[in-house]
Each structure stands twice: as structure tokens, then as C-alpha cells.
């Protein structure tokens with residue numbers, strides 16, 4: 001699956017996408033992530049990408065020309081839907097991430113627009129955006145964290161990305177846990193700061209362990 005991200009702060013993504021599961025998935029070619037600096041698409045001689053809002057009011061608005069040109073150029077490389085990360089969008093959940101992973105995979109990817117300032121000119125949304133997605137009911141300073149959260153969450157549902165495909169079967173929010181939250185986890189040492197690992201987990205009796213874990217769901 002190919003993600004193209006349009007942002008005015010491309011270096012924000014450097015660290016996150018070069019570590020852990022996402023790095024492994026890109027090395028295995030299960031994921032392709034391309035970051036694009038919006039200013040490269042601005043025809044303004046100062047590479048300006050924002051301006052004052054018509055009608056007055058606080059803050060700046062991202063101008064349509066660079067965004068529309070960026071989307072047009074990227075659509076030639078990525079046939080997936082164009083998504084604007086926005087607090088006004090459909091809220092990201094476990095179930096929706098699973099659905100979007102399968103929908104976007106059929107289209108081989110998605111193009112993500114990260115807003116800044118007061119947001120983007122409405123005509124960009126009218127002309128090129130297929131879907132608006134929010135990562136929660138709060139307002140961030142920009143769409144970059146939202147894009148990272150969305151890619152991370154959706155990628156976990158791409159076959160092969162998680163080492164063990166059963167990992168998300170029994171997770172918090174998964175259908176199998178029927179709205180309950182996952183059981184607690186323990187690892188070595190058996191005693192830490194006077195706190196013992198529950199005896200049943202050391203028993204080797206998988207029926208008993210499963211029963212204990214079911215009982216611990218909250």
C-alpha cells in the first residue's frame with residue numbers, strides 16, 4: 001500500500017517512519033510512504049502556501065493552488081482516495097481503520113493532506129478531497145500527527161505487517177473481545193518490586209490460562 005503525504009513540515013515524519021513496525025513494513029515493501037513538501041508545488045515566487053481569510057478573522061488559510069497542483073501530480077502516482085486530515089472528519093476507530101485498510105488496499109493506497117493554520121481553502125475539499133478523517137475530538141496544530149496515527153493504525157491491518165496475524169484478533173477494541181479491553185500482560189522477572197506474576201501464567205495449563213485471561217477482560 002502506497003501513502004503519499006502532503007505537508008509543509010516534511011521532516012516531522014523522519015523519525016517515526018524510520019523505526020519499528022513501519023520501518024520493517026517499508027523494508028518488506030508492504031508499505032511505501034512518500035512525503036511531499038507542499039512548498040515545492042507553490043507557483044508563488046516566495047513559495048507561499050497560506051494567506052489571510054476572506055471575511056476576516058483570526059489566523060491564516062492554506063491557499064488552493066499548491067494543494068490542488070500537488071494532488072493532481074500525486075494522482076498520477078497513487079490511484080487511492082484523497083484524504084484531508086481534519087477535526088471535522090469521520091473519527092478514526094479500530095473498526096473503521098480495518099475497513100479503510102481493506103478499501104485503500106484495493107486501490108493500492110491513499111493521498112493524505114496535512115492542514116496547518118486555520119485549515120485549507122474549502123475549494124480544495126470541493127475539488128479534490130474524497131474523505132475527511134479526524135483522529136479524535138480535539139484540535140491539533142497540524143495534520144502531521146493525525147497522518148502518522150492514521151497510517152500506523154491502518155497499516156496494522158495490512159496482511160504481513162504484524163509479525164503475528166493473531167495480534168489484532170484479541171486486542172482491545174477487536175470484535176473478538178466484544179467491546180472489552182485486553183487482559184494484563186506480564187514478562188520476566190517473576191517478581192518485580194515485590195509484585196509476583198499471577199501463578200496461573202506459570203502453570204503451562206493453556207485452558208486455565210485462557211480462562212484467567214477471559215476473566216481479566218474489563
Ligand code: SAM
Nearest residue numbers: 085086087115118119134135139140142143146
Ligand atoms: N480551524 C480548524 C477547525 O476549527 O476545525 C482547525 C485547524 S487546525 C489548528 C490545523 C490543522 O490540523 C487542520 O487543518 C487539520 O489538518 C489538522 N487537525 C487538527 N485537529 C485534527 C484532528 N483532530 N484530526 C485530524 N486532523 C486535525
